[in-house]
Amino acid sequence: MLYQSRLVNGNSFTLTLQLLLAISGRFCGVVAAQDESMTLTTTAAAAAAATNIPALIPSHSCVNWTSAPEAADGNCTRLSRNGLIRCYGGMNNLAALNSKPGKALPAQQMLLCGWPRESFNPLRELQKFSQLRALTIEYSGFTEFIFDFPDMYHLQAINISWTNLSYISARTFKRIHALEVLDLRWNQLIQLDGPLMLPHSFQQLYLAGNPWNCTRNFKWLLLQPEKGRLVADREELICTDRKYKERQMLLVMHYKVVLRRECQSHPDLLNCTCLMHHIIPKSYIPLYTVNCSHLQFQTLPAYLPENTTTLYINDNQISDINPLRDNPHYRHVVDVQLENNWISNIDVLEDTYWLQNFRLFNLQGNQLRKLQVYALDNALNDNENANLFLISRNPWHCTCKFGMRLREFLTKYKDIVRDAWNVTCTYMQGDELRLAKVLTLTRHDMCNISVEDDMRIHPIDWLNCVLASLIILILGKLAYDYYFYKYHGRVPWIVMKMP
Known part of the structure; x- marks a missing residue:
């Protein structure tokens, strides 16, 4: 697959990823036990030289920030006259750091x-830093930006990581006119409303490590290549929603795009809705649902996309189900x-592969009057996948023979025919309005047997009585002979006459 080839040939991506990790300070947590200042300074300087943008964290990081003295008061520290301002737990002392009250602070880099x-209000908190070139916000609990970022003409790199940020709008960074790199990894982002509005100079967007919900619309990663290519770590985006958990987003979106094109291109499915409802683990085979209700x-439909496993085609005018028998697209x-269709007969499915392998078959609200009970019995007996078979709200006609078989069938497969108690039928000839639940009908009802007929002794009953009497007589004679032999030593007369 194209997707797999991208994973194999990913050396350039790996180098890019490592470079931005250095820029954003992600390696801080990995090398926290080493000499923090020297390591971070080296990696940041190398990143800045390689990308022509300022290092986000030149010599410090947010690792173990709570142990710093200024963290208790939420204060900032100026680490150089026009360079880095570091703030731990807030920015309560900015006024004391400003040598020219009323004017913007001259800092070019900020670590927060x-x-x-x-929440974080960029409009209020950043208006004092008009010369800012690099901004890092880490290890914070805010979940949203109250307003979009203000007009900023020098800010080139933003790193917002390890926060509870769960939502950003497409316009959040629109007014940062010189922005080149945006790192939003390791937050709590679930979705994006669409591709972010970013300046023409923008180069790289990083989104990995967020709990993405891939049921949302991320197809722009493929449908808008000029936007998708800006996501430098798109191969690393992992889905966390229940449907696509632990699947790679790019693979999920690839299948969605292919399915949409396939459905829109075939005349039989132009107005139908095609969805991917699952991806099989390990094999990564997509499973599709087509809804033509x-x-x-x-x-x-004569055509269905490959790997379609579910078809909704309720409330139509379908009377023929032959495609289930012989169309390979339905296999x-x-x-x-x-x-709610017009199906009156399903006998064509007898001894078919489909009937022996289906999982759900809903025929409620059709025109079924009779069916081959023995064929369904054999199919359900052999079908280990059968989970649900619905046949209520059909005009069943319970003749004596069919009605009894249908009742036996419903009783036997109650766990599969879960609407069995709602299956009704006409059981009085000439009275089509007289409906009753099949499971409540007796042989007397369906076969129109009167009380007198039921009490009449038939010849077979006479024969059964005679045979039962003979059996009792033979058993009694055997007991009698055994008694006399045991206590009187006398054998039966017929035994004495035997040669």
């Missing part, structure tokens, strides 16, 4: 650790919803 509030279909379709 442990922001104390649940309420579209006035008169026949089942892997295990769930079929055909509720």
Whole structure:
């Protein structure tokens, strides 16, 4: 696959990723036990030289920031006259750091650790730093930006990592006119409303480490190549939602794009909705759902995308289900919803692969009057996948023979035919409005047996009585002979006459 080839040929990506890790200070946690100042200074300087942007963290990081003396008061420290300002737990003493009250602070780089509030207001907090070129915010609990970033003409690199940030709008960074690198890794972002609005000079966006919900619309990663290529670590984005958990986002979006194009290009499915509902682990095979309900279909679609396993085609005018028997596109379709159609016969499915392997078959609200009970019995007996078979709200006609077999079938497969108690039928000839639940009907009801007929002794009953009497007589004679032999030593007369 194209996706797999990208993973194999990923050397350039690996180098880029390591470079930005150095810029953003991600290696800080890994090398915390080493000489922090010397290591970070070296990596940041190398990154700055390689990318032509200022290092985000020139000589310090937010690792173990709570142990710093100024963290208790939420104060900032100026580490150089026009260079880095480091703030731990807030920015309460900015006024004391400003030698020219009322004017912007001349800092070019800012390190903000442990922001104390649940939100961050860039419009208010950053307006004092108009000359800022690099901004890092780490290890903070805020979840959102109250406003978008203000107009900033020098800010080239932003690193917002290890926070509870869960939402950003497409316009959040639009007014940062010189922005080149944006690192949003290791936050709590679930979705993006769409590709971020970024300046023409922008080069690299990093998004890995967030709990992405891949049921959302991230198809722009592929459909808008000029935007997708800006996400430098797109191969590292992992889905965390229940449907696609631990799948790579790029793979999920690739399957979604292919499915959408396939559905839109085939005339049988133009108005249908095609969705991917699962990706099989290890094999990474996608499974698709096609929904063609309420579209006035008169026949089942002749074409379905490969790997389609579920078909919804309720509330249409379908009367023919032959495609389930002989159309290869339906071979892997295990769930079929055909509720509220015009189906009057399913005998064509007898002894078919599909009937012996289906998982869900919904025929509620159709025109079924009879079916081959023995064929369904054999199919369900052999089908280990069968989980749900629904047949209520059909005009079943319970003749004596069919009604009894249907009742036995419903009783036997109650766990699969879960609407068995709602299956009703007409059991009085000439009275189509007289409906009753099949499971409550007796042989007397369905076979129109009167009380007199039921009490009449038939010849077979006479024969059974005679045979039972003979058996009792023989057993009694045997007991009698045994008694006399045991206590009187006399054998039966017939034994004495035997040669």
